[in-house]
Amino acid sequence: MFNRLFRLSSYTAALLVLVILAGIFGVLYYYARDAIHDFGFWHFITTSTWEVGEDDEGGVFGGLIPILGTLFSTGIAMLFAVPIAMGIAVFLTEIATEKLKAPVGIAIELLAAIPSIIYGMWGLFYFGPMLQRLFGGQSNSLLTAGLVLGIMVIPFMAAISRDAINTTPAVLKESAYAMGATRFEVVKDVIFPYAKRGIIGSMVLSLGRALGETMAVAFVIGGVFRFPHSLTQPTISIPVLLANNFAEAGDLELSAMFYMALILFGISFITITIAKFFFLKDQK
Amino acid sequence: MNATQRRRLLLNRAILILSTVAAVIGLVFLFWILTTLLIKGLDSIHWRIFTHDLVEKGLRNLIVGQMILAGVASLIGVPLGLLAGIYLREYGLNSAFARFIRNLSDVMMSAPSIVIGVFIYGILVAPVGGFNGWAGSVALAIMMIPIVVSTTDSMLSLVPQELREAGIALGASKAQVILTIVLKAAKIGLVTGILLAFARVVGETAPLLFTSANNDYFTLNMNQQFPSLTVSIYQLATFPDKPSQDLAWAGSVILTALVLLINLTTRYIFRKRKSK
Amino acid sequence: MNLAMETKEFYFTYAGAEAPTLKGIDMPIYANKVTALIGPSGCGKSTLLRSWNRIHDVYPGNRYEGEILLYDKEGNEENILSYSKEDELIRLRQRVGMIFQKPTPFPMSIYDNIAYGLRLAGIKNRSELDGRVEKALKGAAIWNEVKDRLKQSAMGLSGGQQQRLCIARAVALKPELLLFDEPTSALDPISTGAIEELVTELKEEVTIAIVTHNMQQASRVSDYTAFMYLGDLIEFGKTEKIFVNPKEKLTEEYITGRFG
Ligand SMILES: Nc1ncnc2c1ncn2[C@@H]1O[C@H](COP(=O)(O)OP(=O)(O)OP(=O)(O)O)[C@@H](O)[C@H]1O
Ligand SMILES: [Mg+2]
Numbered sequence: 001m002f003n004r005l006f007r008l009s010s011y012t013a014a015l016l017v018l019v020i021l022a023g024i025f026g027v028l029y030y031y032a033r034d035a036i037h038d039f040g041f042w043h044f045i046t047t048s049t050w051e052v053g054e055d056d057e058g059g060v061f062g063g064l065i066p067i068l069g070t071l072f073s074t075g076i077a078m079l080f081a082v083p084i085a086m087g088i089a090v091f092l093t094e095i096a097t098e099k100l101k102a103p104v105g106i107a108i109e110l111l112a113a114i115p116s117i118i119y120g121m122w123g124l125f126y127f128g129p130m131l132q133r134l135f136g137g138q139s140n141s142l143l144t145a146g147l148v149l150g151i152m153v154i155p156f157m158a159a160i161s162r163d164a165i166n167t168t169p170a171v172l173k174e175s176a177y178a179m180g181a182t183r184f185e186v187v188k189d190v191i192f193p194y195a196k197r198g199i200i201g202s203m204v205l206s207l208g209r210a211l212g213e214t215m216a217v218a219f220v221i222g223g224v225f226r227f228p229h230s231l232t233q234p235t236i237s238i239p240v241l242l243a244n245n246f247a248e249a250g251d252l253e254l255s256a257m258f259y260m261a262l263i264l265f266g267i268s269f270i271t272i273t274i275a276k277f278f279f280l281k282d283q284k
Numbered sequence: 285m286n287a288t289q290r291r292r293l294l295l296n297r298a299i300l301i302l303s304t305v306a307a308v309i310g311l312v313f314l315f316w317i318l319t320t321l322l323i324k325g326l327d328s329i330h331w332r333i334f335t336h337d338l339v340e341k342g343l344r345n346l347i348v349g350q351m352i353l354a355g356v357a358s359l360i361g362v363p364l365g366l367l368a369g370i371y372l373r374e375y376g377l378n379s380a381f382a383r384f385i386r387n388l389s390d391v392m393m394s395a396p397s398i399v400i401g402v403f404i405y406g407i408l409v410a411p412v413g414g415f416n417g418w419a420g421s422v423a424l425a426i427m428m429i430p431i432v433v434s435t436t437d438s439m440l441s442l443v444p445q446e447l448r449e450a451g452i453a454l455g456a457s458k459a460q461v462i463l464t465i466v467l468k469a470a471k472i473g474l475v476t477g478i479l480l481a482f483a484r485v486v487g488e489t490a491p492l493l494f495t496s497a498n499n500d501y502f503t504l505n506m507n508q509q510f511p512s513l514t515v516s517i518y519q520l521a522t523f524p525d526k527p528s529q530d531l532a533w534a535g536s537v538i539l540t541a542l543v544l545l546i547n548l549t550t551r552y553i554f555r556k557r558k559s560k
Numbered sequence: 561m562n563l564a565m566e567t568k569e570f571y572f573t574y575a576g577a578e579a580p581t582l583k584g585i586d587m588p589i590y591a592n593k594v595t596a597l598i599g600p601s602g603c604g605k606s607t608l609l610r611s612w613n614r615i616h617d618v619y620p621g622n623r624y625e626g627e628i629l630l631y632d633k634e635g636n637e638e639n640i641l642s643y644s645k646e647d648e649l650i651r652l653r654q655r656v657g658m659i660f661q662k663p664t665p666f667p668m669s670i671y672d673n674i675a676y677g678l679r680l681a682g683i684k685n686r687s688e689l690d691g692r693v694e695k696a697l698k699g700a701a702i703w704n705e706v707k708d709r710l711k712q713s714a715m716g717l718s719g720g721q722q723q724r725l726c727i728a729r730a731v732a733l734k735p736e737l738l739l740f741d742e743p744t745s746a747l748d749p750i751s752t753g754a755i756e757e758l759v760t761e762l763k764e765e766v767t768i769a770i771v772t773h774n775m776q777q778a779s780r781v782s783d784y785t786a787f788m789y790l791g792d793l794i795e796f797g798k799t800e801k802i803f804v805n806p807k808e809k810l811t812e813e814y815i816t817g818r819f820g
Contacts, residue, residue: 006459007375013367014376014385017433020426021388024399027406087306095304097620104311106551111314113547115487117514118536121521122317125529151313158310171660175726177618178658179677179733180650182296189676193667205394212396214490215518239398239490243518246402247494261402265395272394276387288682293647 024265031258035061038252044259050225052253061256063263065225069142069237070264073217074210076146076231077153081210082203084150085157089199090187092158093165105162112155120219123148128220137232138222145221145237152216153206160205164198165191197279204275211268214239238264325537328530338500338516341527343535345502349417349511350539352504353496354486356421361428362478368429369436374462386437393430398490400426405494417506420496424485431484435477439470476550483546487539489514513539562591562635564737564767565612568627572604572611575621581607583791584626589737589784591631594759594768596782596799598775600819603788605771609739612769613656614640614649630655632736654681657730657766661742663722665714670706673714673725677733692732699765700728701758720751727758731766738762740770744777756781775815779803787811 029036039047039061047062092105127148128139135143168191176186192199222234223244236244238260246257336342368385376382400423408419443466451461467474489512492498496510498519503511513535520532566589572582582604589595597605607616616622629637630652640652654677666673674693683689693710697703702724706717714725723743730738740759744752759768759781772778778785778799785802787795787810795802795811806812813819 003457003459006462007371010367010371010375013364014371014382016364017368017385017389017392017429020429021392021395023407024395024403027403028399031406031410084306084310087303088310090303091307095300095307104307107311107314110544110547111318113483113543114317114540115489115514115543117487117489117517118321118540119317121517121532121536122320124521126316126320151310151317154310155314169662169664171662172664172666174615174618175658175660175664176666176676178613178615178653179729180653180680181677182292182646182650184296184299185292185680187299189668190666196667208394212394212398214396214398215514218518219521239396242398242402243490243493246405247497258402258406261399265399268394268396268399269391272391273387276390286682289647289650292680293650296646 025262028258028262028265032255032262034252035255035259039256039259044256045263048227050256052250057250058252059250061253061259063238063256063260065227066236066238066241066260067263068227069145069221069235070211070239070267072142072228072235073145073149073221073237074207076143077149077210078203078207080147080150081154081157081206085154085161085202085206086199088154088158089161089165092162094183094187094191105159108155108162109159112159115215116152116213117215119148119152119216123216124219127151132232135232137230138234140220140222140234141232142221142228142235143231145217146231148216148220149210149213152213153209156209157202157206160202161195161199164195164202167198168194200275200279204272204279207275208268208272211271212239212264214243218243321533321537321540324530324533328534329537330534333531333534337502338511341531343513343516343531343538345499345511346513346516346535347538348502349499350486350513352506353417353420353492353510353512354424354482356417356506357424357428357485358478358482360422361425361481362432364425365429365432365481366436366474369433369440370462370467372433372437373440374458374466389430389433392426393434396490397427397488398493401491401493401495404491409495415495415497415509417496417508417510420492420510420512421506423491423495424488427485427488427491428481431481432477435480436470436474439473439477440466442473443469472553476554479546479550479553483543483550486546487514487543489518493518561593563588563629563631564591565589565631566627566629566637567608567612568629570608570611570626570628571624572607572616573623573625574607575619575623580625581791582611585793587786587793587796589767589769591767592763592765593783594763594770594781595784595786596778597769597771597786597788598773598778598814599788599794600814601773604791605788606741608788609741609769609771610658612640612737612739613653613658614643615653615658617649630737654733655735656737656739657733657735658739659723659726659730659741659743662746663719663726665717665722665725667715668713669711670714670717670725671710674729674732677729681733696728696732697725699731699762700724701754701761702728718751720747720754723747723751723755724758727755727762731762735766737767737769740768742771742773745773752777775803775817787814789814 045063045067048064049060049062051060053059092101123144128144131144132139172190173186176190217237218240221237221240223236223240224234225236228235242257249257333343335344337345372382372386404419404423408422409415447465447469448461451465492512492515498515499509499511517532517535520528567585567587570585571580573580599605610616624641628640630640631637643649671693674696675689678689678692705721744755782799785799786793789810795806795808803815
């Protein structure tokens with residue numbers, strides 16, 4: 001009796017994962033349906049106006065700018081983070097002396113645990129102004145947002161990649177060295193192919209984090225509904241739009257906000273699913 | 285030494301230098317962030333912060349509020365996550381359903397935290413007509429579940445099969461074996477997983493913005509807007525006056541210290557078990 | 561008889577260790593012969609073998625003392641312990657190949673496994689690569705088993721096939737000396753037989769040194785045997801001599817299985 005009950009409750013809990021995910025889609029869709037009805041899909045994602053109508057009623061809402069802001073800031077983040085994180089992972093596994101490995105490794109792991117809002121604060125007060133001095137433009141900009149996001153995911157990506165690289169058996173590396181391979185060739189031809197799955201996994205997870213990140217970006221992207229004509233101009237991303245304007249939104253605008261959340265969730269869901277399907281296939 | 289050989293060595297040297305440089309660049313940034321925090325923190329933390337609430341330019345209600353939000357989230361999320369993880373590893377194993385749920389759980393782990401906030405707004409704020417602490421905790425709980433599922437799943441997979449068989453051979457039921465043998469064997473791994481999940485959500489801001497929102501006053505009543513350290517940092521940091529910004533820095537340092545402390549504790553527990 | 565390598569007054573100390581693991585080893589390796597290294601577990605066989613292509617240098621902090629002379633076909637010698645530049649070590653490892661206890665196929669196709677070292681050595685020409693790959697696979701007696709699946713992953717081969725693939729991979733570089741560290745201890749008896757046969761055939765072309773725990777194997781395949789104990793070389797000589805009539809009491813006790 002207890003046996004059956006226990007099994008049933010654990011089954012229910014597992015099922016809950018499905019229920020929650022389906023629930024997120026369902027609830028977002030339910031609240032977004034007015035906006036979906038008014039603006040359609042294609043029209044919504046290609047419109048760059050976000051204007052509330054007279055007396056807070058109705059209005060024209062389009063998601064193009066926050067969608068582009070999300071994609072561009074994530075793109076910049078990944079372009080910046082991937083080489084540096086790979087460098088750190090290779091450094092930690094193949095270059096650093098034993099004495100350096102442990103402290104640097106732990107530092108990286110701890111940094112991966114720091115809440116994202118801290119990265120945002122640092123970007124707002126220190127990194128953004130520095131970028132402005134270097135490149136001109138605005139302190140809060142697409143560039144600042146992308147780089148802060150990148151810096152935020154670096155430790156996370158580096159730590160997972162390092163763990164993956166560390167699973168490469170020593171003899172496998174030695175047999176490449178024993179054929180006269182250089183250190184770089186061992187990394188390129190033996191370690192990366194062997195640890196491929198974990199390394200790509202680290203990138204995909206980081207991509208997911210960057211896409212959905214709110215706080216590291218909210219401080220530094222500027223939060224204005226404008227298409228950035230250069231990297232150093234401010235713009236807005238979907239999470240930041242939600243964080244800044246959700247609570248004060250009127251009826252149709254709120255519905256459009258839910259629509260934006262649905263689109264963001266869709267982007268993240270599709271990215272992760274595709275990545276899982278192609279790269280992380282038979283991972284348990 | 286021929287030309288090919290020379291090119292190989294040069295490339296090797298170049299790449300090794302580049303990755304070291306990359307590592308140094310990364311570390312410089314990270315070091316910069318930590319020193320900033322430390323300097324700002326030492327500058328702005330005073331005793332009175334811990335004894336006053338936000339209305340009186342203190343952080344007391346916020347720290348307590350944040351802990352309660354994350355604590356209640358754990359009370360909801362941890363049992364559900366544990367149960368689901370137990371199902372996946374002990375009953376489902378490699379069945380199509382279990383694999384499906386595992387994949388979904390991974391997807392859920394990558395769900396944008398702000399979207400979860402919006403979702404909870406839709407079911408626990410809009411229908412009841414106002415922000416409330418419960419909504420915030422449920423949002424955090426939803427973030428915890430996939431983390432706990434995943435660590436439970438992998439920690440239970442490390443428990444040797446013979447242990448389960450030995451239990452069954454003694455006449456225990458499957459549920460008894462799981463509860464009295466398997467969970468015990470995996471205890472430390474599970475505890476670290478839970479602690480890490482807690483550390484992950486206690487620093488979250490986005491899911492709280494429009495669920496529990498914030499409260500300037502001390503309260504333990506989760507039916508109303510609930511004080512949150514992270515949400516306050518977000519608000520305070522963008523105020524133009526220095527006292528507000530200092531308070532935001534003080535909050536950031538306290539938050540980071542808390543998260544790092546949990547991480548170090550976890551690491552220590554895990555290390556101790558290994559050395560045993 | 562020609563020398564392939566000569567180890568003189570050789571000491572080896574692992575990084576961080578206080579005492580040397582190898583304490584004054586003196587021994588020759590004769591060209592186109594098979595030399596077996598035997599001795600109880602932990603006596604330093606692998607350590608010595610791994611010094612001969614300086615694979616120890618992959619990890620920082622290990623220390624060598626003494627001389628290890630490598631002779632080319634003309635009889636010119638070089639002390640491999642004097643090498644310090646990376647290209648010298650690469651050249652050394654192309655001249656002195658190594659086979660490990662567990663098969664170590666790289667995560668790539670069978671063809672690319674063999675071609676890997678050749679490409680590193682600068683061979684790009686497709687038909688030359690094809691020819692050398694085929695020759696190496698034939699030389700390692702595995703051509704017939706893999707010729708129809710050269711493009712498939714090497715991970716799909718059986719353990720014995722993988723080990724012969726690794727031998728082919730090393731042979732492809734036309735090394736002067738091949739080092740085997742217990743190459744059959746992870747294999748079944750039939751695969752073991754195939755590898756032993758291969759070793760005997762290969763010595764026409766290359767000099768071989770092999771670490772083994774299997775006394776029968778040592779007596780079957782080797783011409784010379786070195787018996788080591790606690791980091792010392794106790795006795796070196798012709799294999800028949802060592803097995804039939806050893807000089808040292810310790811050697812006799814080990815060979816007759818009284819310890820080890
Ligand atoms: N990386 C290392 N660092 C420090 N000491 C080591 C290292 N590798 C081996 N040793 C020590 O050196 C000694 C010789 O080891 P080695 O592996 O050469 O023995 P072996 O004769 O090959 O043994 P086996 O037959 O078990 O393979 C042992 O005492 C071992 O503990
Ligand atoms: Mg050995």
